[in-house]
Amino acid sequence: MGLVLHRRYRSSSFAVTTAKAAATAVYSVVPSSSSSLPVASLLSLCRSLRSLEQIHSLIIRKGLEQHQVLLCRFLGLCSSLSAIIYAKEVFFRISSPNIIHWNTLLSASSNLSSLSSTISLFNIMRCSQIPDHYSFPCLLKSCTAHLALSVGASLHSLLHRMDLDDDLYIRTSLVDFYGKCGQVDASRKLFETMLYRNEVSWTAMIDCYFNNGDYTSARALFDEMPERNGVSWNVMIGGYVNAGDLITAREVFNMMPERNVVSFTVMIDGYAKAGDMPSARFLFEKLSTKDIFVWSVMISGYAQNCQPSHSLKLFLEMYNLEIKPDQAVLVGLMSACAQLGRVSLAKWVDSYVGKMSTYTDSPQLSSALIDMNAKCGDMARAAFLFDSMQIRDLVSYCSMMQGYSMHGSAGKSVELFDQMLKEGIIPDDIAFTVILAACGQAGLIEEGNRFFKLMKDDYSIVPSPDHYACIVDLLGRAGMLKEAYHIVRSMPIGPHAGVWGALLAACRMHSNAELAELALSRIYEIEPHNAGNFVSISNIYAAQNRWADVSQIRMLMRSKGLRKIPGCTWIYS
């Protein structure tokens, strides 16, 4: 229903008329006891766009349309309900907006609109109002979010001319802005010359050091800062998590005096990214109040770690608690469904997302939908979704290409890749992994080599072990085992299990026991607990009637305590 209202505001030029029309309904939806409450109290109770509209009509009826303070609070509410268009419509009906009205609208715009529309709003403002120290932090925040170094830098020089660059809030915003844009030295200079600092400024600087890989300075600053709050601690935890140092992250987590839900979320996410779902789950269970973020981290964590049924279970648990899933949760859920590959489930989720979602044009959501449908076998639905996307992005192309490849139409994947290039979309490392895998699967050697070369020469992407695994697979399937082995040997970085696995699979396909043994011994060094690798070589021996070797492998497996998990080979194939 949020969607319906939102659309209406988009299409009608004046939300105000809509509000007037809704005026008659106001007392029926707002509880009768509260209808006698002052409008200000209603504003603090307001949780939805619909009640906002009703309060608006009440403001009009009571002739409070130009009430300065009320307007501010109203605009603030529009902002928190993501109703930027409504906010603008109300704002431009204010007969003489003051600086606070402007700043509130500016803040709403910087949170909800593009940087360019926020900047143009700022320029309109400057025609009738001199911006003050409240105006700039949100502008800078928007620049930071868009990593717009040049826009932010020109704001900085404007601030200097206006003599506002010593303000605590503004200085902190600048420290954060330059830090996020990778300009550590600029950040440090601004931080060190600050007249006053508080926990926020210290934390912004620490985060800046972490984002730029300087863990020592981050730690030194944390130890030095006079007072810390929850965010300071969480920045430390997150910094170590991103650095891959879970041990130190956990130490900081344990030392933290009052952990909040973000501390847990950051730590849990760290465990999930490192593949340690048991530790993630342990912390998750200890958390008494779970918010949408932590649910999302767990659900997508299980999906990323190939435990889709756990994702599904958690989602249902959330569903039963009547927590409204957000976009990230839905994406995680769909990623899990894609792995489960159950058409009926995918159909349910597809329609559920359609009903649930207020993000109809979101490329992330569309891509996840495409991916899920493709992986669950409904290529027609995937193609329909793809074709109905307004703007197709890299991820949606990748989902389609992977889908076609899975359904044995790698030729279509190749077509799509070329079409994507024509549309001006820049492929990344993952896109090349997808297309190389497609070529491998279909035995398109020439195309595969073309893309591999394109990736290295035209896009300057250094091949990852995954890319090498695809190339090895490509050559191996075509029976070019020697060439494949040569590629493996020539890799500048150490091959991972997937590369050797591709070689092993090729050996199996072409019954080359000798090379298979070599590959297996390497794989065993890397992943000693994967029974599937042993099964592969045992199959090669069996194909060559080498039954003694087969039973030897079986005995070896037994002595190592390895058992093949039935039906799990597809993960590696």
Next chain:
DNA sequence: ATAGGGTTAG
């Protein structure tokens, strides 16, 4: 009555 730092997604 308005502003700054930390968390989710192929």
